[in-house]
Amino acid sequence: MSDIVCISPIDGSELARRPAASDAALARAVAEARAAQRDWRHVPLAERSAAVLRFLDAMLAMNQEIVPELAQQMGRPVRFGGEFGGFEERVRYVARLAPEALAPVVPPDERPGFRRYIRRDPLGIVLVVAPWNYPYLTAVNTIAPALIAGNAVLLKHAAQTLLVGERFQLAMDRAGLPKGLFTNLVLTHEQTSKLIGAGAVDFVNFTGSVEGGRAIERAAAGTFTPLGLELGGKDPAYVRADADLDFAVENLVDGAFYNAGQCCCGIERIYVHESLYDRFVDGFVELTARYRLGNPLDEDTTLGPMAQGRFAGTIRQQIAEAVGKGAKAHLDPAAFPANREGTPYLAPQVLTGVDHSMSVMTQESFGPVVGIMKVKDDEEALALMNDSVYGLTASIWTADLDAAEELGQEIETGTVFMNRCDYLDPGLAWTGVKETGRGASLSRIGFEMLTRPKSFHLRHG
Missing domain, CATH: 3.40.605.10 (Aldehyde Dehydrogenase; Chain A, domain 1)
Structure with a gap:
């Protein structure tokens, strides 16, 4: 037995x-x-x-x-x-x-x-x-x-x-x-x-x-x-030009890294309108750098280990592949002393200069890494969000309710969020495509x- x-x-x-x-x-x-x-x-x-x-x-x-x-x-x-x-x-x-x-x-x-x-x-x-x-x-x-x-x-x-x-x-x-x-x-x-x-x-x-x-x-x-x-899942977020920038940064950092990114509807890829892109990336990286990686039994720890070392190994491979293809990694793993190669302890990472030729933007990561891409308009963002074999949730960050609904009708996903993410409402059907x-x-x-x-x-x- x-x-x-x-x-x-x-x-x-x-x-x-x-x-x-x-x-x-x-x-x-x-x-x-x-x-x-x-x-x-x-x-x-x-x-x-x-x-x-x-x-x-x-x-x-x-x-x-x-x-x-x-x-x-x-x-x-x-x-x-x-x-x-x-x-x-x-x-x-x-x-x-x-x-x-x-x-x-x-x-x-x-x-x-x-x-x-x-x-x-x-x-x-x-x-x-x-x-x-x-x-x-x-x-x-x-x-x-x-x-x-x-x-x-x-x-x-x-x-x-x-x-x-x-x-x-x-x-x-x-x-x-x-x-x-x-x-x-x-x-x-x-x-x-x-x-x-x-x-x-x-x-x-x-x-x-x-x-x-x-x-x-x-x-x-x-x-x-x-x-x-x-x-x-490979859940996307789109930050439109009219989004509340600070609010979007704060919530998307949490949506990407809570539970060490091991969330069914966690944010794994972000598309940001070109008018907000630089400020968004700066704010996102600065906030992510505040995480404290360590023993989850320690009250000061805000980022625990992944569930298994092999899961962390997959993320490390995705990051290495992206950087090898020209992506920029914004966080130094050495700034997180608990980060150790070959263990479940993995520093969070933010990548820019990414595209959909990289596995980190197309294959499920299920860990503390996110790629951020610049887009020029709704049409480009929609095409990128739908360029996935998955579809659990997608979030749109905007002040325009009508625009969010119109975009949401075209996104191939089970749930459309506006100005929130990584949440399950028991009054709505939890489903995927x-x-x-x-x-x-x-x-x-x-x-x-x-x-x-x-x-x-x-x-x-």
Whole structure:
């Protein structure tokens, strides 16, 4: 039997090791989930929502323990306090939304002698394959609405955040959910593929790499299991001539480097109108230079290590390739003493003189580097923003709401932001286009992904 191991990026030590579930344990978890869901679907919606809110309370009560634990697992500095601000917002929002989102749909054309409506039935068992970068937020986006909608949930968390799945299980148990309704599973990739390929679950939500998404699709082939996939990204920002310069700089620096750039919708490339370009770059570099790279358990650290040394190695290669092709690197890594070649500790970097022949502008970085290009107008910015195989979010920095909406209609992306970035609104669908994936979570549409329509056409009288 294989072991799943979490290696801390802080010092390379083994933080946690768990045996992968046996085939018998996995089969038992699926059977218990199926049995629990048959009863759960008949529990009144208000009671299901109340149970999920009890789970939320149980999770919030553990925050003081979870914050340093998370830093040890994936490197986010403790000074940022974990993920539970957004976590609580999302859970409470979907609980409030559920009565409306799950209400029967009645056709507007009344027909005497008939009762006609569409109800939303739960799918059954939902498998959530969660990532390490925002291990609580990304998982709860599906877990909370899935349970409220009447489904059972199996959670397979990333090895890098092995302890997060255990926290979910503990909070669910403390909330008093029925046995088997939620189960945290420690699985290998092969076991996960086998589970999906057997048609044992009724929906799979996966957040991760494009290659990971392709593996999920291959596993599900022929089973007709619906999938929700959030995969790679290369999210752009466009700073128009009428933007509030200081505001754009401050927010885009944070959008590029928060969580060491390991954000699904983090800013990875920036296009700036030529009239603001020089001042924007100067301000951006100056603010980025203030980051303090170091041990994430230190309250003074504002930039922690990346989750793994190999991820930092990819960024170093992208930077070297860009500089080799003529780009300018504005920050000296030596100014960040914790920066060490071959380790997850990587200094932030700002590149200019970049173009789309460089991988740093076209391939996902998922780390603390950003390239900035000068553009002459909206048309050029739009062409560059759309020159990507990905499409999760795009942000426009401008004083002109109409211009932002018009541009947004042409950008190939799942979410258009104006004067903000790197944020998920639970009232809107979280979705992507192109190789970023398919499906959606949160909002009313998220509930529709986790249920199936069932029509009733009843003749009476």
